[in-house]
Amino acid sequence: MTGAKRKRSTVWRKVQAVRFEDIKAWCMRRLPVLEWVPVYNWKENLVPDTISGMMLAIQQVTQGLAFAVLSSVHPVFGLYGSFFPVIIYAIFGMGRHVATGTFALTSLISANAVERLVPSVTTNFTANNNSGILGLSEFEMQRIGVAAAVSFLGGIIQVVMFVLQLGSATFLLTEPVISAMTTGAATHVVTSQVKYLLGMKMPYMSGPLAFFHIYAYVFENIRSVQLEALLLSLLSIVVLVLVKELNEKFHRNIKVVLPIDLLLVIMLLLSVILLTCFLSTVFNFLLTQLKLAVAL
Numbered sequence: 001m002t003g004a005k006r007k008r009s010t011v012w013r014k015v016q017a018v019r020f021e022d023i024k025a026w027c028m029r030r031l032p033v034l035e036w037v038p039v040y041n042w043k044e045n046l047v048p049d050t051i052s053g054m055m056l057a058i059q060q061v062t063q064g065l066a067f068a069v070l071s072s073v074h075p076v077f078g079l080y081g082s083f084f085p086v087i088i089y090a091i092f093g094m095g096r097h098v099a100t101g102t103f104a105l106t107s108l109i110s111a112n113a114v115e116r117l118v119p120s121v122t123t124n125f126t127a128n129n130n131s132g133i134l135g136l137s138e139f140e141m142q143r144i145g146v147a148a149a150v151s152f153l154g155g156i157i158q159v160v161m162f163v164l165q166l167g168s169a170t171f172l173l174t175e176p177v178i179s180a181m182t183t184g185a186a187t188h189v190v191t192s193q194v195k196y197l198l199g200m201k202m203p204y205m206s207g208p209l210a211f212f213h214i215y216a217y218v219f220e221n222i223r224s225v226q227l228e229a230l231l232l233s234l235l236s237i238v239v240l241v242l243v244k245e246l247n248e249k250f251h252r253n254i255k256v257v258l259p260i261d262l263l264l265v266i267m268l269l270l271s272v273i274l275l276t277c278f279l280s281t282v283f284n285f286l287l288t289q290l291k292l293a294v295a296l
Contacts, residue, residue, distance in 0.1 A: 033091045062261045067102035072111040074140045104189045113150045115204045118142045199229025
């Protein structure tokens with residue numbers, strides 16, 4: 001009893017020894033927003049930061065939709081996934097230049113779990129079964145449930161890594177390793193989008209040799225490539241790369257970066273709408289002429 005009482009008294013003394021400055025220092029380390037907000041220069045930095053945020057938000061609209069498709073979930077969840085991480089990181093983040101939000105590699109990892117647990121073959125009996133949540137089907141809600149579970153598990157792992165201070169282990173990752181991982185991730189992302197670039201219907205493939213199986217399937221079914229989708233994809237890639245190079249070359253002379261990805265999406269949508277209206281007008285005209293010919 002004496003030892004237990006002594007231990008409790010020691011703990012109580014440590015609790016009483018905690019000062020307000022210690023609590024404040026701990027909060028400053030865990031909540032960096034409490035450190036930079038009081039010294040933030042609202043007069044000089046608010047307007048340029050607001051413009052930068054608006055430009056990034058415009059670009060993130062198209063990226064969020066694309067990464068949602070890459071994750072095999074409904075595109076609207078890509079917008080939700082782009083909104084909340086930046087707010088949370090603004091409170092808890094410690095690096096100014098760290099990119100937050102949706103990421104291609106994590107989207108592919110999430111898609112692997114989604115396609116394995118909720119395969120596309122179940123669409124037949126759930127496509128017309130609306131769950132009443134956002135007007136989405138039960139099939140889509142099951143998929144986003146799996147993706148949310150994978151994201152939550154990844155967050156738990158990252159919190160455990162933070163508690164164990166495993167961030168210091170990054171010095172073991174040499175530059176060639178990081179370059180190889182980046183190149184491999186980019187290659188897998190491009191490969192996963194081949195079916196959309198070519199306009200092909202392709203079953204989902206995963207596994208160690210899925211990279212080669214995808215291209216083997218493409219060459220075996222090369223006749224099913226839609227020429228319109230291929231030309232549109234090539235035109236979009238050329239425009240994106242060209243504008244990106246121009247923005248980097250003349251970034252000192254321009255104050256606002258041109259959001260070409262969003263403009264390209266808007267232009268394509270307008271083109272589709274105009275083409276649809278044109279074809280509808282032509283069809284109605286031909287139908288009217290045919291009725292007149294039959295009547296005569």
